Structure formats: C-alpha cells, structure tokens
Amino acid sequence: MTELFLTVFSAAFFVTIIRTTTPLLLATMGGLVADLSGALNVALEGMMLIGCLTAVIVSVYAPWYVAVGAGLGAGALLGLVMAFFSFRLKADIILVGFAINILAAGGTVFALALATGGDKGTSINLQSKAVPSVDLSFLDAIPGVGPVLTAFLSGHSVLSWIAAFIVFAVWYFLFRTPWGLWLRGVGEYPAAPEAAGIPVNKVRTWSLIVSGALAGLGGAQLAMFNYVGFTRDMTAGRGFIALGAVLLGARHPVGALIAALLFGAFEALAVVMPGLFNEAPAELIRMIPFIVTIAALILFSVRAQRALALRGVK
C-alpha cells in the first residue's frame, strides 16, 4: 500500500496524469462546444480515431506539426460531413454520429493495412514521429522550489500546454464574446435566436467543425505522444468518456477540465497499478470512469429536473 501512495504522490505520476488527460481533455472541449450548441456529438470517438491514424501516416512523411495539423483537419472535415448530413439532409444527428464511428472503426483498419502493406493491428513498421515534449529544466535555477517546479512542469507534450490554453480560449469564447452567446443561445432555445436573425444551423455547423477539430487534435496527441504509432481501436472509448466528462463537468469548460483530469487520473492508475501489484484488477479500474459518468449523469439530471420544478415548468 505504501508503494501505491509513494507512486500516486510522485511528480512522475502527475506527469502521467497530464499525459493521459490531454487527449481526453481536447475531446471533452470538442464535446462541450457541440453539446452547448445543441448538437450532441456522439462521433467524438470516430473523429479521434481518424485523427490518430491521419496524424500517424502524415508524420511518416512530414514534420510533426504538419501531422498534428492533419489530424486536426481530418476531425474538422468529419465535423463538416456530420453537419452536412444532419442539417442539410435532415438525418438524425445521433445516427450520423454512429455512421461516422462505424466508418472510423472499419476505415482506419483498412487504411492502416494499405499504409503498412497488410498489417491490420499496428503501425509498428511505419517510422512515425512524436510530438516533442517541452523541456523546462532551466527552472532548476530558481532557488528553493526550482527542482520541484521542473519535476512537475517539464516533460509535458506541446499539445498539453496547447490544451490548457484551449480550455481558457473556449471559456473566453463562450462567455466573453457575442458568438459564444449565440452558440449558447442556439443550444438553449433555438427558436429565440432564429427569430433574432441568428443563423442557427450555421452556428451548429461551425460548432461541429470545431468539435471535430478538437477531437482530431486529441487523436494526434494520443497517437503521437501517449503512444507513438497507431493501434486498431486505440481510442478505446475515450470519445464516449469525453461525452461523459462534458456532463460531469456541468457543461462548463472549467468543470469539464476537472472531470477530464479525474478520468485521466483513473486511466493513469490503471496504467501504473499492474506494475505494483500482480493481481491488480486493471479492468475494474478502467470501468470506474464509465460508472462515475453514469452516476454524474443521474445526479445532474435530477438537479436539472428539480430546477425546472422550482421554476414551475413541467
């Protein structure tokens, strides 16, 4: 047990949490933007997966930042496809989302087999690149706290820092700009912005594009930092956990950040536990985020219902 505590309260474990949280956080921000505009994006999983593969394949031939951009672009494109089918062709957005998930599950394996010449499991024989980590060892020079700061802040992916900035950017956009107000209005009660002359479907289309781009960026982090290379189904439900994190975070960027950190910590635990104990039930630890999400979902639904009842709305 003491070993577990020593591990959990070490700087290395903190760095692991940040690493496991980053893809989840980016996808969560994507889910948040779509959810607030009233378009539940169940395709986060598929968008992440396609983002992963695109980033890996592009990184074989191009520098890492181009590959990250390609992953982001692939996600954005899928968001556009989703918007086109659900708003232009009036398909149900849930079904469109699942179509994209199915396309991603099969399409990535197909494309992987083509890119590797037949390997359907991993991209191990592709020389893909990694996202560099940010080295802040100069902080050592600060007297007293320097080494601690270095241990905690150094060695994170570039994308982790970008993700932290994105949380702030999303918050600023949603609550401090007129477009953020539009977006929240469209999600809250579409008839009112429609009457005010705000193009509801255009707002939703852009939110789905941004949502896809963020999920794709999360995929790039997953396949170019957490793991270097692509494995089939490597997202393993992270897109759906992100949906849960949006709800657990009470549909607010800061809340979503905390929820993503919590889920990231569980994932990090599931990573380190089997190394400490022989019989650690990693499966059961991996289950925790899903159960917490269900609990949070019920909790917030009850609260929302009670709030409605207080306002006298049936």
Next chain:
Amino acid sequence: MSSISGTNKSSRWSAVRKEIGRAGGALLISLIVTFVIVLLTSKDPLGAFEQLLTQLPQKTRTFGYWIDDVAKLTITGLAFSLVFQARQFSMGVQGQVYIGALAATYVALSPLGASWAGIPLGIAAAMLAGAVYGFLPGIAKAKLGANEIVSSLMLNYVAIELCNFLVRTNLPKPQAGVLTTNDFPDSAVFPMLVDKTRIDLGLILAIVAVLVVWFAVYRTSWGLKLRLVGHNARFAEYSGIKSTFIMVSAMTASGALGGLLGSMFVQGQTYGKLTVLFEGNLAFEGILVAIVARSRPLAVPIVALFYGYLRQGAQLMNIRTDVPAEVIGVVTAIIILLVSSSYSLAFLKRLFRRGVATAPTPAAAAGAAK
C-alpha cells in the same frame, strides 16, 4: 422511426416500393464508392469484387457463415428496432450481448450445463441478464431524466470490462493466461441444423424472435401504444398512455433480445465457449439493419440477408485477395448516412446547383432508385 401504416393498401405498397427504392439506391451508391476505393488500392479489383459478390453461396461452409451471420444480425436488428420504434436511441445492445453471454456461460459451465437444461436455462439466463441491463438506462431515463444514449454507451464498456475481468480471473480456463474459458459441454451447445456448417439452433431462435416481435408490435395493444409513443409521446400521454412505462418496457424487451444474442454467440457452433471480445462489433450493425428496415420487424430479416451477404463476402475477399474486409465499414456508413437522411437524386442535383434545401417530394425520393 415508426409510422402507423395507413389502411389504404395501394398507398402502403407505394410506400414500401419507395423504401425499397431508397435502400437499393443507397446500396448501389455505397457499392460504387467501395468499388472506386478497391479500384484505387487493389492489384486485382475485379477479382476482389467477384469474391465479395458471387463466391459466398458456392460452398456449404461459406453458405453457413452467411446464414449464421444473418441470424445474429436479425436479432440485433430487432433489438434496435424495438427501441427505435419508441424513439429511444438506446445504444446498449453491445453491453447486453456481453452480459447475456456471461450469464449463459455461468449456466453452461455449472453442473446444470451438462444436463438437458443446459440450452434452455442458458438462453433464459442470458435473456434475463440482458433484460436487466436494458432496463437500467430505461429506468434512469424515465425516473431521473438521464440521457439514455450516454448511459447505455457507458454500460457497454462496463459490460466489456466486466467480461474481460471475469474471463481472466474467475471462469475456468484450459490453461493459465489464455483469455478464453473451457469449452462448454455438448449439452449446452446449440445443435447443428445443417451438417458441417455454423447453422444452428440460433437460426430458429431468430425466426421465432421476428414473429414474436412482429406480433407484439403490430397485434397487441402494447405495440399500438409503443408506436404511438414513438410517433408523438406527448399526444400518447394526453390520451392516457403511460409513455414512460412503454419506453422502459421497450428498452427491457430490447435488452432481452440483446441477451439472447449473447447466448447465441457463446452457445452457438461458432464458439461454444466464452472468449474476450467475441462479439467483434456485430451488435452495432443492428443500427444499419433497423434503419434500413425502418424498424419493421418483418423487414429486419430481409435486410439482414442482404447485409450479412456483404459482410461475409467481405471476409472471403479479405482471405483470398489483397483487399481488407474492413472496407465494408465504408458501405455501412454510407448506407446509414443516406437512408437516415432525406437524400434523393433530385436533391443531389439541386445541391450541385446550390439550390435551397427543402424537403424532397415523395416522387423525387422514389426516383432515387433509378
């Protein structure tokens, strides 16, 4: 999803023709897209397509793969149809399959499994477990307002991890380290219907399930209420129907079907034991089957016949040519996108002229088939 069919026979047939036209058009478009992909990537595109489209019925063994797949697709299609009829987007069939399979495995590997009761008790336990697992997101939605899409998706992963955990630790294994249980005793494995194929009792179960679901939806008052709730939950509520009860019961019944599918997997000829991740994402294929069948129980097996043919044809193509089977995911996605949207040829034309998007007329939709 659902629609209450009119009494007018000719209008009903024209609606059926329209649906067949739209589905056929979507199939054609998706096959053309797939052919272009194969053309660009394969050394022998025509050979690959020949394997995909013509080779399946040539041998009894491959024919058996097809029919076995059709039986399973039918059950998952029915499970999704039931919840779609009530306009609930519960996506929990996958989790119900794993939970049902676990229940069936515990029965089959117990002393009961070695007796005559192995098959009926296994099926019953699986259906019960699946029903409970379908009931959970239903009751959470009805009583607490929790979004059934998210909760059912989460339950899927919980079931998969639980199955992985129990197979690794608790269930008897032939040797340590393998992620599969002991073979079930013969008395707990579905008997073959056709010698040396995978066609087993599951096919009969699928046919029975189609008839039962059709009867329940179209010939009972529960079914009428179900379709009313799916059509307009508010109207149903005003006319005195307890719409939450109908929703929860539909999700529970759908869960029982999911559990049945789990028992068909592990007790069927294909496995005869529980292996981790045995289901191979088949459960979600029920979305396509249910959407193309417009959630009509009697149309589900027909759609499953076509779609199972494509799936298993893709497996043959995978083994015998250089085209991976996963290309079929493209077909699936395109069909879902097109059939669930209001696409039509006239609409596509208008789109290219950058016209205004309005709902297409029925005549235009029917024209999509050509």
